[in-house]
Amino acid sequence: MSVRTLTINGQPVSATEEQTILDVAREHGIDIPTLCHFDGLSEHAGCRLCLVEIAGSPKLHAACVTPAAEGIEVTTHSDRVTAYRRQIVELLLAERNHVCSVCVANRNCELQDLAVAMNLHHVRYEPQDPQLALDASHPRFIMDPNRCVLCTRCVRVCDEIEGAHTWDVMARGRRAMIVSDLNQPWGESPSCTGCGKCVRVCPTGALFEKGATTTVRDPDFLTYLKTAREQKLWIR
Amino acid sequence: MTTMSRTIVIEPVTRVEGHARITIHLDASGAVDEARFHVTEFRGFETFCEGRHFQEMPALTSRICGICPVSHMIASADAGDRILAVRVPETAMRLRRIVNLAQIVQSHALSYFYLSSPDLVLGYDSDPAQRHLLGVAAAHPELARHGIRLRQFGQQVIEWIAGKRIHPSWAVAGGVMTALTSETRDRILAALPAVRDLALETLRGFKRTLDQRAAEARTFGSFPSLFLGMVTGDGTIEHYGGRLRIVDSEGRRVADQLEGAACKALLAESVHPWSYLKSPYYAPLGPVDGMYRVGPLARLNVAERCGTPLADAELTEFRQLGRGAVLSSFHYHYARLIEILYGLERMEELLADEQALAGDVLSRASRNQAHGVGVSEAPRGTLFHDYTVDADGVLTHVDLIIATGQNNLAMNRAITQIARQYVSNQTLTEGLLNRVEAGIRAFDPCLSCSTHAAGTMPLYLQLVDAHGTVLQTLARTSG
Numbered sequence: 040m041s042v043r044t045l046t047i048n049g050q051p052v053s054a055t056e057e058q059t060i061l062d063v064a065r066e067h068g069i070d071i072p073t074l075c076h077f078d079g080l081s082e083h084a085g086c087r088l089c090l091v092e093i094a095g096s097p098k099l100h101a102a103c104v105t106p107a108a109e110g111i112e113v114t115t116h117s118d119r120v121t122a123y124r125r126q127i128v129e130l131l132l133a134e135r136n137h138v139c140s141v142c143v144a145n146r147n148c149e150l151q152d153l154a155v156a157m158n159l160h161h162v163r164y165e166p167q168d169p170q171l172a173l174d175a176s177h178p179r180f181i182m183d184p185n186r187c188v189l190c191t192r193c194v195r196v197c198d199e200i201e202g203a204h205t206w207d208v209m210a211r212g213r214r215a216m217i218v219s220d221l222n223q224p225w226g227e228s229p230s231c232t233g234c235g236k237c238v239r240v241c242p243t244g245a246l247f248e249k250g251a252t253t254t255v256r257d258p259d260f261l262t263y264l265k266t267a268r269e270q271k272l273w274i275r
Numbered sequence: 276m277t278t279m280s281r282t283i284v285i286e287p288v289t290r291v292e293g294h295a296r297i298t299i300h301l302d303a304s305g306a307v308d309e310a311r312f313h314v315t316e317f318r319g320f321e322t323f324c325e326g327r328h329f330q331e332m333p334a335l336t337s338r339i340c341g342i343c344p345v346s347h348m349i350a351s352a353d354a355g356d357r358i359l360a361v362r363v364p365e366t367a368m369r370l371r372r373i374v375n376l377a378q379i380v381q382s383h384a385l386s387y388f389y390l391s392s393p394d395l396v397l398g399y400d401s402d403p404a405q406r407h408l409l410g411v412a413a414a415h416p417e418l419a420r421h422g423i424r425l426r427q428f429g430q431q432v433i434e435w436i437a438g439k440r441i442h443p444s445w446a447v448a449g450g451v452m453t454a455l456t457s458e459t460r461d462r463i464l465a466a467l468p469a470v471r472d473l474a475l476e477t478l479r480g481f482k483r484t485l486d487q488r489a490a491e492a493r494t495f496g497s498f499p500s501l502f503l504g505m506v507t508g509d510g511t512i513e514h515y516g517g518r519l520r521i522v523d524s525e526g527r528r529v530a531d532q533l534e535g536a537a538c539k540a541l542l543a544e545s546v547h548p549w550s551y552l553k554s555p556y557y558a559p560l561g562p563v564d565g566m567y568r569v570g571p572l573a574r575l576n577v578a579e580r581c582g583t584p585l586a587d588a589e590l591t592e593f594r595q596l597g598r599g600a601v602l603s604s605f606h607y608h609y610a611r612l613i614e615i616l617y618g619l620e621r622m623e624e625l626l627a628d629e630q631a632l633a634g635d636v637l638s639r640a641s642r643n644q645a646h647g648v649g650v651s652e653a654p655r656g657t658l659f660h661d662y663t664v665d666a667d668g669v670l671t672h673v674d675l676i677i678a679t680g681q682n683n684l685a686m687n688r689a690i691t692q693i694a695r696q697y698v699s700n701q702t703l704t705e706g707l708l709n710r711v712e713a714g715i716r717a718f719d720p721c722l723s724c725s726t727h728a729a730g731t732m733p734l735y736l737q738l739v740d741a742h743g744t745v746l747q748t749l750a751r752t753s754g
Contacts, residue, residue, distance in 0.1 A: 141338055143331070173326060175669050176667050181328055249668070250447055252334055252444040252452055253444075
């Protein structure tokens, strides 16, 4: 296993061959914001919040999928990337309906945390407020697409961990929607096992339990499942 | 048509919760023809709840109001219980009752001490620049301290039991989310005797001034009407989990032991083009004779007893003010103080029973019925939440009947009576303005709740002739 040496924000760090810039940064306590990333799932690189600058490259790179290559010089918090990140969060907030006060995930929401961390108190864009219908057909859970940020964590956990692949993404751009099976009510899905992993990984209040007054945040639970499954070690 | 009739407008109305104005219509002789209470804010909560799941509603509707979130949460959970069609654990019912009483104590303290005591202890004609809680605190520091402490205590109990003082999401369809711990119970019980003494002292102080209040009692909305409020099976006052009773001005029962849905079916609403606030009335008697009042005065009028020793002694004395029912809306203040005392006594009884500590507080089920009407007695009166859901529990229709709305006809009648008494010519004085406002304050309206709107309630008094020309205006900023 060869070791790579690079710098993040001027700090020399070393990485293994498999590591991404995000992995290395986190290992060294350097905070790069993310939304679609979830430990234990494949990377989607869709939210673009982990964009970083690499010296000599004109474009920005998603830290979650960019290998920590030999000799690169990474900047995680330049004015440019910070402004983009802020804009991304503003666009997410404007795209659908994110009224925290009446959301089950209030004070337990990753989108809200991002906005707070960025000191974001106003959104410059017109709220789109698309008024999408709830899917409450499942006996235990509700899908509120108004709060969905299309991070696809639910799609990936259902496919990669549970193996059911109930969820997927329909259409593109602002019309994109998370759908169950062939865009049928969740409660009628023949593939859903009702395991609830999608609800556990949802960063907002888009997926929640009926009757719940808050959501559960457990960022390590997939790591636990994978370690148990692959290494037969039941440790947290 | 006379060309000499005039309208006086009071805007904004101050020291109430919400935005409103009052217009006083004068006839050609300069005498008061009618006064109208215009609620000028609008929120539309019912409409934007449609499409949500009924189990979200207790948390969602608690956001209607920062003063009485608990009443909305509980009425909403009560409607949800009916959609689940489950029996709510007795402990959950008990805890909902305690938290609702805590809110009644804090809200009544807000109304009496913060909003109305400046009129009552400093005088309607006192310097408006000092006629507020801080003015009361300067002139009567003990009284202000009692008010602050009573309000604080109510808020603390809510926070200790329900987790948050404002907008808790704790009561849910089927019960409540968390049980009461013995530490919390002991903390509340330890604090109760001292706050009960403050309530008693305030009540005694108020009663000592009653003789001087004869003019207000006679003119601040004293008229016959029906009264609606909650009672237990044996007619004792109740604020949650009881049945509804309607009495007339003689105290005779018009309807009794009604479930929420049955009672709501007896109510109809009229709409005035000049206000966002609808006017419910008792349908069998029509919009004129069917006028009814809700809130502390109504609750004391419908109940046979309070069922707690100190409040019952006070109720006996209170009843001397009327033959049958007590008719003056001024006595809402008096009734409010008795209810604070009752609330503290009853809270103590409910907490003293070991049942309060049982762990079984939530019955789990899913949507079993398409319709549910929930009721709670909010500080300002009976509150109805009426939900209809589809097969998945998604709301297809929401109808909220708020206490303040139910007092709308009576508030209009009260300010007409006050204006007729005090407006005798076309010259306006600040003291008049304030008496008309005080007539509204006696009802402690919450306009943000009742129009499903936001902010403090600002007063504006305007004199307008028959051509709509404004002859004179007195305005006041909110405060």
